[in-house]
Amino acid sequence: MRLPRLFCDGMVLQRDCPVPVWGWAGKGQRVTVEIDGRQAQATAGADGKWQAALPAMKAGGPHTLTVRGDQTLTIRDVLIGEVWICSGQSNMEWPLEMTANAQAEVAAADCPQMRMFTLAQRIAMQPVDDVGGSWMASNPANAPAFSAVAYFFGREVHKRLGVPVGLINSSWGGTAAQAWTSREGLDAEPALHGYLKDLATVMADTPEQAMARYTAALVLARASLPQDAGNRGLAEGWAEFDHPDGDWKTMTLPTYWSMAGHATNGVFWFRRIVDIPEDWAGYDLLLGLGAADKNDDTYFNGQRVGGMTWAQNIDSWKTLRHYTVPAKLVRRGRNVIAVRVMSNYTGGGLVGPGSDMNLRPAGQVQTPIALQGEWRYKIEQDFGLVKGIVVPAVPLGQNLPTSLFNAMIAPLIPYAIRGAIWYQGESNAADAARYHTLFPTLIRDWRRRWGIGPFPFYFVQLANYGQANATPESDDSRWAELREAQSATRALANTGMAVTIDIGQADDIHPLNKRDVGLRLALNAMAMDYGQKVPHRGPCYRSLRKEENVLRLDFDHAQGLTGRDGKVLGFAVAGEDRVFHAAVARIEGSSVLASSPKVAAPLAARYGWADCPNCTLYNAAGLPAEPFRTDNWPVGPKLADRAH
16 A cells, blocks of 8 residues: 555645545555544555545644555644645745845744645656655744745745645746646647647657757857856966955855846856864865856865856756865865856856855764855956846756646645645746747646636736836837736636736846745735735726826726835837837826827837836735736737747
8 A cells, every 4th residue: 555645744634625535555455544533435446546535624633644454554743724736937946045034034934834845856758646755844944945935825824814734836947837737738729739749849859869959959049148258267366275365345145146236147256265173184075055056166275176067957056066175175274265156147146055055074073164154256257137048948858848747746636725826937938929828728727637626826927037128119028928928817717916026136037035925925815715805916907098198097906006105117108100108107096197208199008018127006005016018019029039
């Protein structure tokens, strides 16, 4: 007998609904499932699979779940409460320990009635029946690795309802929605058949052919980025033990250098003096730096001891660096660590976690030297702020259509859940037109397979990111188009959207404010699922009226409509020429009046139509207005032009 990995000590079961329990046993074996005196029976089929359904139970616990057949399986510390699937790409995966105010948040994460099951990341070409992972209670030891968005969402749900909360984190950075959708789901929509053709092409290739095609596409994409001009710092002695660095500035690490005031991409050098105890001399040292986003070359007393590049590892931006310092380089007393970090595409820096930044002797029980804190730094190359590129999918990798549904969603079904939260879209921004069909297809696909009706599905709209648009004349914004597709998905029943157009970071695709993201998702759940009378949407466009040379835009959810710091920014208007100009906007009740001296007869208005707009419209609840446009004019260049 065996049970899926989801059924293990510390698990959380969904309250107030039948609870499926399943597993495998010998053919024809009778199985009894029991919890707190409630029982259900099932018989294993020819394939050994059995499934029983426990009756609905009230929130509480801990309980013990017992499964009896020709042997007895016992699962302890079982709670009953609210269970949510938490899925998407890197902004859902992003850990609590790498967010704003992380140290304080982790210290306050003692909530034993909130638990998270984080799936091991894997792909599969056919649906599989089990996953890797375990249930972990929220506490300062476990919480650092929790999905931050899921954590803040779950914490708010627990705080408001006072019941246990279970969060199933099935996420993977850099992944596209077609990978999270089943083959049958994609096949049901003719507009999505291209993904299945892509899948067939990859599967028809030999591994060598697939890798050659991928490598060529990746080389082409990376060629459009600023290139490293060479290690000038090394030539000038910046790694050397005795290099005079008194004129270098200081930066507290770990951090993204954008958070330290450098909104740019480029090459930064970091230096740190460490005082080695006398009894460490003669031993190899183990050097931990946390993650370096993206390329690093690491030196100890002028000698290179390790490094990694994005070309070697597509996940180099989040891969922890652990290097061995040979004993022959180690001196008693003063030693110097120097790290050269290059990032030519989002982010940049030594980004931690801080707990992984340390130095210790190999094979010895010694207190490590902590390396988080002040480092000296100098900029070797400044690329300016680099706009994103389209990175091709790795063959037989996590972006292959259906691969993540098969491996990381299918094995969760039919676990009893309340609903799902989702943060994804960045990897589909180059193809927003298909996302209009793809995203609602994914939602319907999951709902159909769970078979519990249109369960709640709440998602995050893409935050502001990239180069700020000084003027709105260009309507080429991939992210604005993707946001529009996300907004349109709200037409599906029982869906909701957390708008984050005000809390992103222009220079980082992974904004560190995950707290407000989780809170805004939780407000949707509170209002739409749990019957609480709380504001859950910011102002949303309803209608347009033309008044001479002014457009009056009426809004719903607009009680207390206001502009941040008294300013109403983010609007643009256009006339018959379809050229948009920044608008002067003012508030009247639940309306905004927008006009421009450059547009005598305005016909259309847009709000927040840019990769990284400056949007300042809120309601009294402090929720931001949803980006929108009133026109249906064609936008942006053709995808073929955009990709190159």
